[in-house]
Amino acid sequence: MANIAAQRIKREFKEVIKSEEVAKCAIKVELVSDSYTELKGEIAGPPDTPYEGGNFVLEIKVPETYPFNPPKVRFLTKIWHPNISSVTGAICLDILKDQWAAAMTLRTVLLSLQALLSAAEPDDPQDAVVAKQYKDAPDMFRLTARHWTAAYAGGPYSNPEFDSKIRRLADMGIESHDARVALSSFNWDLERATEQLFS
């Protein structure tokens, strides 16, 4: 790893650990390897959003050319959000692409991702299915996102109706995650989800 990249990451690591957000348990970074090329990030779901109470783990890969190129970041925790792929966790965020600036840091990235959870940009979607639901059925979107937060990120709000629909599909031999994806994609219409799963 290039000298400057390692030097920067070491310094940034300290910055995040000392930051006030860590004190509030809002963001966190951990080393995955000793080489500083791979890190694990964590952000808390912002209050008054469907992600509240959840904890979202991020994979952070630091390129050789860091900080002149952005870090590669994706969600490891499954999440229902228009700008984040519900399948791969890939993120659509300008500062992780062409709006990156060498003077930005991991802390800026984590805070920007947290801001993204508070304010989605459905016109620049990563996940077209989620974005469509966000626009066309906002209440359904909120319930679904909150359900995913409970299912994958340790969120507190369970939804008995959704859970029972997933169980119905599980009884037919469908894995619960696949059932959740299908139901979420069809606004929890059990019939249409079933049709899609068995077609």
Added chain:
Amino acid sequence: MSSDEGDSDMEYSDDDCGYADYYNTVDDCDIDQVDPSKSDPEYFLFECLLVEDVERLLNENVETLSSNLQITPSLAKVLLHTHGWAVQDVISKYQLDASLLLVQSRIKPPHPPSHTTTSSACGSQSSLVSKDGLEDDENQSNCPVCITASNAEVFSGLACGHKFCKDCWSMHFEVQIIQGISTGICCMAQQCDIYAPEDFVLTLLSKPSLRDKYQQFAFHDYVKSHPQLRFCPGPNCPVVIYAKEPKAKRSVCSKCKSSFCFKCGMDYHAPTDCSTIKKWLTKCADDSETANYISAHTKDCPRCHICIEKNGGCNHMQCYSCKHEFCWMCLGDWKAHGSEYYECSRYKENPNIAHESVHAQAREALKKYLHYYERWENHSKSLKLEEQTLQTIKSRINQKVMDASGTWIDWQYLLEAAMLLAKCRYSLQYTYPYAYYMEPSSRKELFEYQQAQLEAEIENLSWKVERAETTDRGDLENQMDIAEKRRTTLLKDFLEV
């Protein structure tokens, strides 16, 4: 080079370049001694330039601006690049409000930078340096990117006041250039979009090999932002076309012979305009599966139902079995096609469609699209088939000459007829997207009337070309004249310039 050149170089040659040559000579059959810009709706003046010529042309613009405004050539380039190389426009904007112009061109920040130390100049959010307790002494400052303390003289920055060390600038430029970015390189500070001008980049860039790359990419960007210039779309062709008055007209590369619309760089598309043809091609690509089923090469004879394969370009078909003459497109009797009632090209819209169900409307929309798509696709195929016919004609001429029936010169007219046929059919093909997007109106009726007339004459010409014997010469030349007149009439009335 201008569009009225090259009418005489259609000499017969044995190489099988097909129509390629033809598309490149934008000739007129009978050139009158009148101003071609008025008589020829496709007239277009352009020049084929090499890289050196283009550099000279750009540098002239840069020099004019930099001497006029007393600014560096490097800044002049940023101003010109961000303003479509409109020198006079930039000068008048500068005189009106220089500061505003510099802000809009991303040379100056909207608010003057605060005069603080280098380390805190990066905005409050990036606190790597200020928070870590390292003290900036008199001569040493910390670079916010590499967090290394250095003497003040190794720091530099743009008008925004964000300062970084030399090595970081150099690395930043390297990473950007490797990604193909040149004129778009910005400051390294967060949310700062001030451009790094050429002289700033070249002074700080340490790798010599990247300097050439940077200049190549910048040149590319400049040509792209210059409305009078367009790269030849031919593969690996270095030629740049220059047109004093840029228009959506046919330009032809003198080097690789590519022929394309100057304005959009796509295949020439008169009478359709650039945005319509783009919309049409996107639609065709999106709906390719729907449209696939009609691309069959065979149809059944409408009278005896025997399967007929289309192996020539002509849409005037004759069944080999029952000799019935019919139209390949609409399968109607050919006799009706010669008359005033020729309506094969026109789509008859259902006047009550607004009151029909959503399903019926969707079906109607698809039917309408397929009508136009089928004709568009069919003429495109006919063009290709007629290219084969050209080869057949060449061997037919060889045979005739060997049998001592006429000389090469005597047969020249047949090749010319085939060339003209291609030109007319090409225009006809591009009338279909135009008609598809036209709102029902009397103008559309006129367009479709002229389109039908052109189509009829083209099929007559095609029929005659495929069957020509030496004695038909006068008749064929008459037909050529009629077809070309129909084509220019339509273009004169509908080609927007």
